[in-house]
Amino acid sequence: MLPPGSRGTKIKPPRKSIVNSSGGGQPIDFNSSWDVLAGAIVQIQNKNVSNLSYEQLYRKAYTLVLHKFGTRLYDNVKELIKSHLLTKRTELLMVLANNADGTNRERFLKSTLNEWNEHLQAMKFISDVLMYLNRVYVREQNKLLIYDLGIQLFKDNVIKYNNNEVGGKLTDILIQEITKNRGGEIISTKMYINKIIEMFELLHENNNIYENTVVENYYQKSFEPVFLSSSETFFQSLVIQNLAFEDSFKYLIETDQFLEDEISRINLYLPETTIPKLVDLMDNIMIKNQLDVIINLPNNGLQTWIRIIGDKVISGLQTSTIDQLKYLKLLYKLNHRIDDNCELLKVRLKNIIVNQGKEFPQLIKNVLASSENKESKKQTTNTPAFANRWIESILSYKAQFSVVVKESFDHDFSMEQYITTAIRDFVNLPSKIRQKPENQNLLVVNPSELLSIYMDYHIKQFSKPNSVKDKKQLDSISTVDEFINNSIQFLRFVNDKDAVEAFYKNHFAKRFLNSKGFNSNGHLRIDIEDLVISKLSEELGTTSLDSIIKMNMDIKSSKDITSDWKKSVGEKKDKSIVDLDLKICNVSYWPNSMTKDYKKLSGKEPDTEDKFIWPRYLKQTISQFEQFWSEGKKNDNKSLYWSPKFGSIDLKITYPSKTYEINLSTYAGIIMLLFGPSTVNSMDADYVSPFKDKRKLTYNEIKQLTGIPEADLKRHLQSIAVAPRSRLLIKTPMTKDVNETDVFELNEKFKSPSVKVKVLTVSASSTTKKKSSHEEELEEVESDIAEGRKHEVNAAIVRILKSRQSIVHRDLISETIKQLQSRFIPSNILIKRQLEDLIDKEYLKRDDENRNLFHYIA
Template identity: 50%
Template sequence: MTPAGGRRSKIRPPRKSLISSSHSDANSTDPTIDFDKNWAILQNAISQIQNKNVSNLSYEQLYRKAYVLVIRKFGEKLYGKVSEAVTEHLLSERQKLLALSTNAEGFIQALTRQWDEHLQSMKFIEDVLMYLNRVYVKEQKRLEISDLGVHLFKENIIMYNNNEIGSLMDSIILDEIRKSRNGVVVTSNIYTAKVIGMMEQLTEHGTSADIQYGESYYQTIFEPLYLSSSDLYFQELSKSFLASNSGSKYLQSVTRFIKDEEIRLKNLPVATHAKLTSLMDNILIKDKVDSIIQSPVEGLDHWFKPVLSNAMRDGGHDNYHFQDLKLLFNLVGRIDDEYQILRSRLKDTIISQGNMIPELIKNSLESSEKKPSSMNAASFATKWIDYVLKYKSQMMEVWKQSFDQDLSVEQTLTLAMRDFINNNNSKRGNVVNAPELLSVYMDYNIKQIGKGSVTAGVSGQAGDELNNLIEDSLQILKFVKDKDAFEAYYANHFARRFLNSKTRGASQSKGLDIEEMVLSKLCEEMGNTSLDKVIKMSKDIKISTDTTKAWKKHLSKPNGSTAENLIDLDLKICNVTVWPNALTKDYKNFESGGSEFVWPRQLRETIREFEEFWSAGKKNDNKSLHWSPKFGSVDMRISYPSRTYDINLSVFAAIIMLLFAPSLPLEGDEEVSAFSEKKQFSCKEIQQLTGIPEQELKRHLQSIAVAPKSRLLVKSPMSKDVNEHDTFRLNEKFKSPSTKVKVLTVSMASSSSSSSSSSSTSALAAKRKDEEADEVNSHIVEGRKIELNAAIVRILKSRRTVSHNELIEGVIRQLTNRFQPSIVSIKQRIEDLIEKEYLERDAEDRNLYHYIA
């Protein structure tokens, strides 16, 4: 046998003759003398093994001695003597360890060395007492010799004298761990790992009711101490991190510490990893993360500031906080894989920033150099859409860089944007009407694209602009909750674009192409049913185009004797039941007979001829035709002394100009020039001759007599306002750099600002605007009533009987993609349908409804 730590030779069983001899000895010798004699030899061998003097030992002889004692039923006594011998040795070694108690490193090294030597010696002793293990230990269910050695080491070294050595060992290991956590370079890591490994092997084999069988010293004593000390350490550490008042530094410090702590955890049992990680995450992250997120100095608002600031500027940018947000995301993920607290605070931050956008836009427009025009609805809507889309783009970049493209976080970002776009949680009073703003934005840009070059239709640059417009609009539309409201506003703007359009030929064709492309994409997104009215209006536009072609073809017939006296028409024919009532409600006020309005003699023949053309055949038998001068335009050729101009102006303005046309020559007389007649009319006279409503008249007079670039008439006295006694005559000195002149109609707001009766005019303009808004809102409300009724009836018709709560939930679920119905409105519709006998309440249960077939 070689010394401890060397290579051992294999122990072989005794020869048969040896076993026979042993049996013979056992039968002829006194048992007591035999045990003492044999034990003395074994005891000496055990002592030699413990002192590492094993080279002269005969394991065959020692095995025989132990074998004889077991055979002669001395197994219990032998087991006890071995235990006593090992105990005596361990107690002596314990004193040596205590002598090193003041030297922590030396103590730990000596303890681990003693442990290794004890395990080695117990292995040798177990080899000698192999037969004792095989027979006595197995029959009596006692600890095997090696396990006995571990138990004795625990009781006589570690736990002896009220855990004296163990407490010293625990405090040294905990102190080493604290030093490592504090950044001190610890050279005894290898010994620390060995000691912890020893603790795991020091298992409890007692039968005490309060100690689970098989639990180790590590589990019962050291781990609770370790977790308790770690708890205190983490608490102190978090306070020191918070003292910096910097959320960024806290995240960085915690992340770095956790990374180092996970390295230290490798020296500990796997079972401790989860416990310590949970403790560390709870104290450093869970208990502190919300206060860090909401920190007014460096919290989520601070980290998200560049998202808003970069979205609101055209050039340059603030530095993003990608790294801080990524650290935050990773830390929160350690305590909650659904990121609930982060998502909640993200939503609040985004809604708060989104609600600031309208105020920032207003400030930007107010500080603009173009103050008079910068605050109009189109400017605000365009900037709002632009900034919201930029803000979304900035957020998605943060999502990619910092949030690992987590789908739950993306959903939160989307819901937050939807909330502030629909302005449900505004705390600043910056209420925006997203459906209306989107419609205004689309209306403005469709007009701008339509004004571009018509040579390439909607291809090239115009095509790119249109595609961008559609893409941006659909992005915002996906966030809009009240899509029915958008449909109503879009229908109103769509109608205005057509009715107010002054384009002809290729320009008109391009405009129709643009409208069709936009409408097609909207139908793909929302469905044809949703845009039913706009689709019907679009059909009216096509009918108008076809009718115009048919009319021109009719005029080109050879037998059309009166064709040369007729005016060329580009028709806009609208079915008043489809088009917005706000635009068509007074369509009967401009009839030739019985009303104050008077069509000029130059137009009457054309009107009469077209009405005959309209009535010819049977396709229009069930349709009545009414003329409305409120919309459209007229192209007139007027010869001024300087040159002849082709002038495009509104119908009302054209009717005013026709008053100054030369009188019809009498038979045989020559035609007289309009300028030689020197016609002059007062505002009051013009109103009497034409029947144009007063406010419209003044507005159009300002357009053709006051506006600097389009003074077709001379006003006396010259001033911006128009009074009933002001006189007007043709402007002989009118000049324009181009032969083609387009007269822009003065807006109602501009007209009111320059009028002497500005308060009343402004009030009228505001009233008209309010009436139109009320008309649209009324349409929305009525439409919702119809949709609510239909949803309620559908549900009851399919189920026949349904409870109140189920009906409410079903209606909300069906209509949530159209608008957000309120509980009150649903209840009102239920009551209405009960009155109309579509459904009834159950006689016994008032919360139960039945469908009435």
């Protein structure tokens, strides 16, 4: 016969009833039939099936079921299998008992699996014999099929018998082996662990597995909770072990490696239902509960690695280390496992960047102070050297973080936004921060002013190449583009765009008014100014830059007028006329700090004490130009005022030793002209050389003869009589400060290595204890900004009221801030103040009943 369970085996039910049709047959003897079946089942369990007749056995089971012996048959089979399994259980425990040293736990696992597999095979054979019992009795009584009954009996009489004795030992061994593997030890039981867990999954806890209920198995009820509990203990011990080094980087590396290994391990051992539970457990214990701890480790936490970026930026380095990028990548990767948005990392990173950025000004000042250049030791925060270093450091800082976002943060745009916001926060650090005790030593700078200084410096550099190398550099468009791109990029960090415009306007005016004119590279300056203004207009809008655009038009107009004037002078051939490069400005467009007192300084304003007096050398030229200005009636409606406050004068002075071409400010030049010859023409008969004349003038005499304001007069006298390299005059007594009793005369011993000499004007702070010119200028600019903001707030409020007609106070405040935030963020106090101003001017009114409601007055 064919072996049982093969495809060729086919047991057919009998065609005729075993009972005699006449009713005279003998009754069925259950015991004799059972003895045959029981012997066969024992033979099957003992793997001795070759001599069994499955058709005969099937007929006997069929007859017993047909004669209503199904219950006795089912129960007897159950007891017989149970008895067999209890014997096998004892044998398994003996296997384990014979290995008390624990070195051969593998044999116990192997023996258990063998018994399990043999039991399943035996249950297949037994199920074939009792097929009719399954088909009729089991279904009618809603009992377990014989095969499923065998699995249930194995669970109850082998695994869970005697308070889960074998199951507990199997669980302990599996957990011990997995723990050894987690610790890095190579184990030989991997195959057995997998098979045992598969066995646990087949051992259902619900006896009636055919009901429409969730079936829980031995693995889920008994093994999984113990495994997760032991895993929790292991993970916690691993955290303590890794944190003991107080090394954030090492913790991240060890944790990341363990997580990868553990996921590979559990994918091999565990069913899919357990994997997410174990992953959550790992993430919570090893990452979520420890992330803030490892971020804030004092010696090697996130702050340490971010500080590396800042230190490199300050020192001028441009590259990130591999370890640094790897650390941040691991930190981001682990944070991303527990939070897709990485909120904790974002918050901590932003705080660290802001705190580090606050230190930039002081660090940069220290670097400049330690420079070998002696002049740099006197640098303040409003100098080109500081502005260049600070802005370039911040742009480099941002560029470094762009690399971090790309390499470490997986191009996460939200991370880049947080970093940009953090940089913007410390760039726009308010001065009120000084009021806090912990920030007393914090150096706070004005980003709007420094950006304007930065742009002013580079525009000047590009406008006056001094060597072939500089010209080649200037010819490189990428260099100019780089400067403009840097300026625009930094501008986007600055909140107060209107302040940038005000400072740029001020520096723009000074560049033009203090420049030497349109000779040399004047045309180049205009080209760069046009390019910069064009880029600023794209960023800020032409409306806000309207006055600067008109100032630039004045510059171009001045160039054309100068050209026409020089042609007119050339035609007249009048040698008494001084060569002029004219700068004609419309007062309404130019900064108030530049144009204030222009009438007084022009010398035309009558009844003014200490009015400015133009020297006789220039009066003829002034008169001739005024005549030229009024010709043709094109300037009839324009008043012309001369201002000596800006610009420069070129003097050719013949000293006993050499003739020098000296460039100095207009005020300084006018002072020097006081010591010139008594006649303008040196060919006159009564001409006497100034050095032979030895004219001496007191401070008060110079002041009376020129009308130069006292503060400016002292500064320029100090520039030409005290400064060692430009001592054109001798001051008696020779002291640093200029006093009213001082006497001045020409310095006939003046010498310079170069024929061309440029006299620099000393700063106001070195000549007076009063406010420096920069401080006064800063106050003027801030006053202009404050005044401009009043008008912008007024305009915004009127626009809102005109479109809404009526609006409540809260919504009006919100809408006003929203409209103006691209230029500046107005304070509530400013908005309320301007509301009252507009009410007084009858642009709007309060509601008679609701004081928080405003109405537009058409």
